[in-house]
Amino acid sequence: MRILVLAWEFPPRIVGGIARHVAELYPELVKLGHEVHLITVECGDAARYEEVEGIKVHRVPVTQGDNFFHWVVNMNESMGTHGGKLILEEGPFDLLHAHDWLVADAAIALKHTFKIPLIATIHATEYGRHNGIHNDTQGYIHSQEYQLAFNAWRVIVCTSYMRQEVERALDTPWDKIDVVYNGIRPEKKELDPQFDYWSFRRRFAADDEKIVYYVGRITYEKGIQVLLNAAPKVLWDLQNQVKFVIIGGGNTDYLKRQAFALGIWEKCYFTGFMPEPDLDKFQTVADCAVFPSLYEPFGIVALESFAARVPVVVSDSCGFPEVVRHTKTGVVTHANNPQSVAWGILQVLQNPDYAQWLVENAYEDLERRFSWVKIAKRTEEIYRQVLAERNQVEW
Structure with a gap:
């Protein structure tokens, strides 16, 4: 044809x-x-x-x-x-x-x-x-x-x-x-084994901080404001040892004001646009990916996190529950609910064996369904x- x-x-x-x-x-x-x-x-x-x-x-x-x-x-x-x-x-x-x-x-x-x-x-x-x-x-x-x-x-x-x-x-x-x-092409997330893991990671967080990140468009429908509202609970439960990294180009002024008002400014890092080679490296040093969308027909960002072997927390908005199977390949939380998102992040960060099990299942799902x-x-x-x-x- x-x-x-x-x-x-x-x-x-x-x-x-x-x-x-x-x-x-x-x-x-x-x-x-x-x-x-x-x-x-x-x-x-x-x-x-x-x-x-x-x-x-x-x-x-x-x-x-x-x-x-x-x-x-x-x-x-x-x-x-x-x-x-x-x-x-x-x-x-x-x-x-x-x-x-x-x-x-x-x-x-x-x-x-x-x-x-x-x-x-x-x-x-x-x-x-x-x-x-x-x-x-x-x-x-x-x-x-x-x-x-x-x-x-x-x-x-x-x-x-x-x-x-x-x-x-x-x-x-x-x-x-x-x-x-x-x-998704999982192979695009495979890195040079000579990659300096700790040197790169220190650009974003201290060695004792867990890295929780969002990557995508900076728009209301992506629910970044919900993630920020969930952050204080996560920080409280983990003795402040978490850094929230927001990756994406666009106007983040309103989100920065929100972070300041919540008292979490020092625990947030707004990177702006990140080139794909750097993003591929970043995902290997991160501990949890969060996509708390209010509207998400599919969520290809979840597949990219699967491929990078990062545990994923998403909302139950629209098509996400079809892509991320709750308690099998990731954690699905209630849309527009900061308490639920905080719970999902804590499930991943406080249970490393469980998080690794989710990662392994998610990677297998790439070949099976995607x-x-x-x-x-x-x-x-x-x-x-x-x-x-x-x-x-x-x-």
Whole structure:
């Protein structure tokens, strides 16, 4: 099959989880014998065209607009133009695959212009992020998600929870939605054995301090404020021998003020953005990863912690309980409940044998449930189903 993929982020441009998903799924599909062209956004000095692990990557320029939504419109125009040229000059393509609402306009236009079946992966919904649609901005994003799901031949989501959410929020028929988990490459967390463990660790904490960390986007929905509210209980029970490390770019001013007001400022370290090589090292020196999200369709950060062999504490929000099995591969706590999060952290830090058992189970689960090889084969099945159905109908 020849597949044309549209995604607004792809390494080195990494905004959220889509970049990693796209960059790790499609090389496996290439290995299965498929030709994959990916249209994405230019980034720094990255080549306008290159092959990355077999993916033919086309990076298009995007004119800056007056605001983010103007930029999205310009991006879709650029993607649509380049996609049309690509189809005319190097086509035909069997399928289009669009990732999230940001590329919806270009994907829908290419679908109708060239009569190519469209598959959409909905990684999250605006309705879910805000527990409803409350203003015009959210309404616009919601309408784009609706149009993308409506125009898709099939819709792929990352958890069973998201299948329910997409059915409810976007009025998508249940039998049009497929659940395909995200995955991880565990080998990317393997480090040079010459790595100076203690020297690196001392950049973040004293030798007698346990390291509890969050890594991800700095947004309200990620629940970092809940982790900070849980910190005093953890510090009290462990005689102050804990350092809370918050990793992620973005505005952390409100979180720093919260830490100061709670009297835990000296026990918190806000690193800002951390390059991936440093993050890989950091995870090997940490004692507990905490992801207390209020909204989390999947939680690929949990898989990364699995791969780094760090015990994981998560909230029971959305898809997390499908990814992290409570008392088997991690500890699942109640969402937006600092007391519950503190309990989960203490379960890990006060019971090292139990924490190690969780880590071993979690690492085994990566191959069992989150292998990109298996995920690619499941995606291929969906592609073949769409092609078979397309061949039976007149467009």
